[in-house]
Amino acid sequence: MxxxxxxxxxxxxxxxxxxxxxxxxxxxxxxxxxxxxxxxxxxxxxxxxxxxxxxxxxxxxxxxxxxxxxxxxxxxxxxxxxxxxxxRDLTPFEAMGAEDELLAPLIEAHRGLRMIGFPDLFEALTWAIIGQQITLSFAYTIKRRFVERYGEQRVVEGRTYWTFPRAERIASLEPEALRELQFSRRKAEYIIDIAQEITGETLSKSALQSQSSTDIRQRLLAIRGVGEWTADYVLMKCFQDASAFPIADVGLHQAIQHQLGTAKKPTIEEVRRYGESWQGWEGYATFYLWRSLYGNV
DNA sequence: GGCCAGGCTAGCA
DNA sequence: TGCTAGCATGGC
CATH class of the missing domain: 3.30.310.20 (DNA-3-methyladenine glycosylase AlkA, N-terminal domain)
Structure with a gap:
């Protein structure tokens, strides 16, 4: 071996x-x-x-x-x-967060946690779009159906392992095929469009990777179905941009509320203010705050 | 049973 | 530029 x-x-x-x-x-x-x-x-x-x-x-x-x-x-x-x-060298992140009221306890509790992502652009975009405006639990249900219908599998020692569907496989589908899996009509269209762009190479991670975060973000925002949240999420999870900041994310808001023990979720302006002290590490801060929502698992 | 989900687009002022 | 209805259905 x-x-x-x-x-x-x-x-x-x-x-x-x-x-x-x-x-x-x-x-x-x-x-x-x-x-x-x-x-x-x-x-x-x-x-x-x-x-x-x-x-x-x-x-x-x-x-x-x-x-x-x-x-x-x-x-x-x-x-x-x-x-x-x-x-990634996490030392500067830890130094930055050591005095931060939100981050300090999380860095202490989860020292060495990395921002885990989706290297494949089609997977990152599809997962982000599936997750828009529905519970994570439902999003996982839809993803599982999608993977088990259009992904590829191998059975090893009686266990089935799956890969995420290739864009080529999805590009030729009609939206109705995804509606069956309980995608909304709109999301079905968005994802098929993206699959076609990737297959046609008008959208490619390798081509984007050499560009600045600002330019990548602009390119992502030009895709139907991709708004600010999705663009920043994909920058974090696919392009490993430690400074990407999905500022309107409800999970982020929940986590901040939970960390502070406040009665209400923070406003966007309040989140923006916290972000100002995380310069360059907004994505990592967000990721650690998400982590705080999962308890000790 | 009502409100909220890891939001976005299109339409309107 | 900024606001809102509509989407679509599960989970709590």
């Missing part, structure tokens, strides 16, 4: 990342145990099962059932590093 060891700069805590990855029992795109996570990754045309284990400042990557070439391992390492934001 081939494997590799990825070094990660401190502070880093694999267990904290695992807790986040375990937050929904309905998740279909990875499978966690108390000390591992498994994910089916598309590398070229292959579907490779990848398992991650924590190991003192490292992540051990093992391949339970596959032989993996050097080139494939490089892609997998890139994918894992992007997924778990491993190339």
């Amino acid at each position: 081939t494997e590799m060891l990825l070094a990660v700069q401190q502070p880093f805590d694999f267990q904290e990342c695992l807790v986040f990855l375990s937050r929904s029992k309905q998740e279909v795109l990875h499978v966690t145990t108390p000390d591992t996570v498994r994910k089916l990754m598309r590398i070229g045309e292959r579907l490779i099962l990848v398992e991650l284990q924590g190991e003192q400042g490292h992540i051990r990557v093992v391949f339970p059932v596959d032989d993996v070439s050097e080139m494939e391992m490089e892609s997998i390492e890139r994918g894992v590093r992007d997924w778990l934001d491993l190339d």
Whole structure:
């Protein structure tokens, strides 16, 4: 069995990342145990099962059932590093947050947690749009139906692992096909449009990655179905922009209310004021505040 | 059973 | 530029 060891700069805590990855029992795109996570990754045309284990400042990557070439391992390492934001130095974030009334207790409690995302642009946009204006729980239900109908699967040791549907597969659908899965008519249209743009390469992560956050944001906002919240969410979760700030997010508002123990949720203006002291780390602050909503899992 | 969900668009002033 | 109805249905 081939494997590799990825070094990660401190502070880093694999267990904290695992807790986040375990937050929904309905998740279909990875499978966690108390000390591992498994994910089916598309590398070229292959579907490779990848398992991650924590190991003192490292992540051990093992391949339970596959032989993996050097080139494939490089892609997998890139994918894992992007997924778990491993190339980030969190020291400045911790220094910034040490005196912050909202962040200090969260940084203390979850030291080493990384901003876990979705390296695939189609997945990030689709998940964000599914999640608009519905409960997370319902969003997971819809995502599961979508993945189980249009994704690809491999069964290993009696367990089914799934990949997110490819844009190519979705581009040719009619909205009615997604309506069956309880997407709203509008969301069905948005997602099919996005699939067509990605397939036609008028929208591509690699092309956008070289641009500034401002330009990426503008490009995302030009997509039907993508407003400010979605653009900032995708900047955070797909483009690893630690300063992206989905300021109107209800989960963020709930978390702030909860941390402060106030009777009401903060206004947008109040959230904006908190954000002013997080300069450059608004995305991480938001992510840690989201984390506070999941209890100790 | 009513209100709220990890919002956005189109239409209007 | 700013405001609002409508979307669409589950969860609590």
